Amino acid sequence: MRLFLKDQWPFAAFYLVQLVLLILIFSLDGYWNPSLMTYAAFLALFFAAGFLVMRYLTHRAVYQRLSQPIRSLEELTQTHGNSAFSRAFDEYNLEQYRLYKEQLHAYESKQRDHNIFIQQWVHQMKTPISVLHLMLQDEDDDKAESVREEVDRLKRGLEMVLYQSRLECFEQDFLIEPVSLRSVVQQAVAENKRYFIRNKVYPQLQVDEKWRVESDEKWLLFMINQVLTNAVRYSAGKSNAVTIRAYERGEKVVLEIQDYGIGIPPEDIRRVFQPYFTGENGRKYAESTGMGLYLVKEIAKRLAHEVELDSAVGEGTTVRILFSAAVPTLQDRKADES
């Protein structure tokens, strides 16, 4: 209504001015008949008002549409009445919608192709890594150890790329099932054992076998790997332990990974979950991509887990992954029944 009034008031003003001018011309010419003039003015105003009301009724939908923000592209396909103006308006919108969709589709398919390419490429790169891995297996000298270290770095880098690109098609790529926290943590520790040893940092595992949570094993393993490699990287040379524990907090199950390393400066803490943010520590240490914690947060969001991070400079960092209620084990169920 307001938009309609705003749109039409110049017309109304001009019309009134015109009417007054008309009466003025007649009266200046000496013709003065108040009752007839009032009647004529009334008729003119009546038809003008009638025109505006009609106009409003037939175009109301369009005016309403124009005065509300668009929330989704699909709203552009709605129709707004039958008048020539409404139809033109609808057609214009539809045309716009089509053009946007076309471009969107083009970009989506480009993105998809790119993702497929990345994933295929990562898998292809695993062949040379396998060859190196096999060739090094029977070698025990320092040089081989050093090459092994580099191969590990390549593996970690590739893994990051693979998971980053998988995140794009997460909806088709996860399976929620009961996961044993202890076994995932053990797997993560085993995958990183060379990294632990090389940095002289040793994990302390305080995760009871009873903790089982609803999650996706593969994604969870990736999350733990990221947090663990951070913990080791920022502990090296300062502390020699990383504690991994699981416990209950209210309804939730918490998996906590605590290191006693250099910690994160307070001005950086807020931003550690942002992509490509490396902060002060990232500048001091090699191999910080700024993607690890961002990916952890993104994956957690999709799996409906929460992530918390506490840190104090010089004391260390604690990362917690919070899961909704624990999955009861068979023994629990039996105990409940009896």
Next chain:
Amino acid sequence: MSTIMIVEDDPKIKQLLQNQLEKYGFRVVNVEQFDRVMSVFAEARPDLVLLDVNLPKYDGFYWCRQIRQHSNCPILFISARESKMDQVMALENGADDYITKPFDYDVVLAKIRSQLRRAYGLYASPDVERTVEVAGLKLFMERLELNWNEQRVELSKKEALLLEALMKQHPRVVSRERLLEKLWDEQFVDENTLNVYITRVRGKLKDIGLEGAVETVRGAGYRLKAAWEEL
């Protein structure tokens, strides 16, 4: 002697696998032309097939289904794809197990042996035991036994792994990191635990009359010293 057919398009992986398997007494048949998988299979009649998923022309799943029409022999997939979906696909196409790249020799060997055992019974697996020998000192990795000069001593799994590393590397030094890595499987091992194991191994060597055979090299690691050779 069991025959193993390797269908893998990367020549180096193929060669490395072949060498390793032959070392453990398997006969290995390779596929060179990837449109002739079935005729090689029919000719060689392998006891087990190692199959890569990504192959030129047809993929591993296709060949797995083809082989299944003729034979029930165990088929192990080797693939770079580690997702559950891919593993399920492999099993649904008739495979018996799935190994992801990059893999360890130990894992491949263990899986091959367990599949052979399941398919043909114990007798079929070639009993070439992993042994290491240095100047008459012989270590049996499966029996966990150490022999020297008619004397025998039993070892724990970790002690055997430690000795294996030292003996294989003889006479060079093995770093502490490398030893930690060897010992560290499900249970992680820290430096103190390594010291304990080293002491135990020294004790066992002493039991069979080899005192001072494990030498500490400061700042580097440990070395096996075959001082008994000169006796």
